Amino acid sequence: xxxxxQPASVSGSPGQSITISCAxxxxxxxxxxxxxxxxxxxxxxxxxxxxxVKYRPSGVSTRFSGSKSGNTASLSLSGLQAEDEADYYxxxxxxxxxxxxxxxxxxxxxx
Amino acid sequence: QVQLxxxxxxxxxxxxxxxxxxxxxxxxxxxxxxxxxxxxxxxGPEWVAVISFDGNTQYYADSVKGRxxxxxxxxxxxxxxxxxxxxxxxxxxYYCARxxxxxFEIWGQGTMVAVSS
Numbered sequence: 001x002x003x004x005x006q007p008a009s010v011s012g013s014p015g016q017s018i019t020i021s022c023a024x025x026x027x028x029x030x031x032x033x034x035x036x037x038x039x040x041x042x043x044x045x046x047x048x049x050x051x052x053v054k055y056r057p058s059g060v061s062t063r064f065s066g067s068k069s070g071n072t073a074s075l076s077l078s079g080l081q082a083e084d085e086a087d088y089y090x091x092x093x094x095x096x097x098x099x100x101x102x103x104x105x106x107x108x109x110x111x
Numbered sequence: 112q113v114q115l116x117x118x119x120x121x122x123x124x125x126x127x128x129x130x131x132x133x134x135x136x137x138x139x140x141x142x143x144x145x146x147x148x149x150x151x152x153x154x155g156p157e158w159v160a161v162i163s164f165d166g167n168t169q170y171y172a173d174s175v176k177g178r179x180x181x182x183x184x185x186x187x188x189x190x191x192x193x194x195x196x197x198x199x200x201x202x203x204x205y206y207c208a209r210x211x212x213x214x215f216e217i218w219g220q221g222t223m224v225a226v227s228s
Contacts, residue, residue, distance in 0.1 A: 001173070003155065036214035038156070045206055045221055046156060051214035089155050093213050098172045100158035 001096045004028065004103035006089070011109040012080045020106045022073040022090035028101055030071035034093035037066055037075045041086045049088075050075060077108070085110045113137040113217055115207050120222030127197055131222060133190040133207030141165070141185035144210035147192050149203035150221075157203070160192065161210060175201075197226045 005023040012018040022029070022037075029035055035053045038046035048057055050066035053073065065076045073090055090103035119131040133145070147159040160171045160181040169181050180193040190207050202225050208215035 032213075034213035038215070045218035046215070047218070048214055048216050051212045051216075055212075057216065091156075091158075091214070096173075097176075098158065098174070099161070099170050102156045102158065105155040 001027075001094055001098045001101050004090055004092060004101055006103040006106045008104070009107045009109065011111055013111045014080055014082065016080050017076065017078040018080060018108065019077075020075045020088055020090075020108070022075070022092075022103045024071050024073070024092055024101070026071060027096060028071075028092040028094040029068065029073050031095055032093045033068070035066065035068055035073040036091045037064075037073075038089045038091065039084075039086050040089065046089065080110055082110050084108060113209075115209065115217060115219035117205060117207055117219045117222035120205065120224045122225045122227060123197055124228055125197060125199060125226055128193070128195045129197065129224060131192040131194065131205055131224070133192075133219060135188045135190070135209075138209070140188040145183065145190045146208045146210055146215055147181060147190075147205060148208055148215060148218075149201075149205045149224075151200075151203040154203075156206075159205070162190070194224070197224075199226050202226045 037050040040046040053068045054066045063078045088106045114136045116134045146161045150156045162181045178196045182191045204221040206221045207219045209217040
């Protein structure tokens with residue numbers, strides 16, 4: 001099971017909006033509405049931002065939103081802030097014996 | 112306060128064994144599936160294993176199947192990962208994470224495992 005494909009880096013100025021893509025296959029993203037997104041700051045554990053493609057856990061900023069089309073999922077971040085600078089990972093349930101696959105990760109830089 | 116605390120990591124030689132623990136507090140441990148997820152240095156997370164709330168069902172990543180065993184003791188609110196026949200590629204920070212809606216809702220701070228001769 002290969003990792004989901006994400007852009008290595010995305011950047012934006014404070015206040016701008018950015019989108020991170022996550023490309024999978026018909027065995028994972030295309031087959032299930034079980035895509036989740038995680039934010040990870042250096043030296044910290046990942047934090048759940050989005051589950052089931054588009055839902056935010058309690059306490060997660062409404063500036064984060066998720067979507068999916070075909071085999072590709074996306075995370076959008078509006079009103080970019082300095083604190084958003086971190087690594088972001090997507091994850092999907094898969095139909096393979098390895099039940100979950102993560103993305104390659106995207107480093108978000110706030111200019 | 113919902114919390115997961117991993118322990119048991121360290122430096123181990125290839126081929127040896129190690130057992131990790133994950134102590135849970137602040138929630139009804141026996142009602143949640145719990146996962147192990149690892150992250151090699153400079154890499155993204157990799158799902159390792161999951162165990163059902165009652166301990167009756169386990170699933171493993173192909174990369175660890177037959178070498179690792181996940182278990183839990185609900186009377187002690189503790190999750191375990193028995194790692195045998197360790198390889199250099201098993202070197203990573205190992206996190207336990209509470210499962211929810213096919214996602215990893217709450218994560219511990221992680222414990223480092225280094226496999227090296």
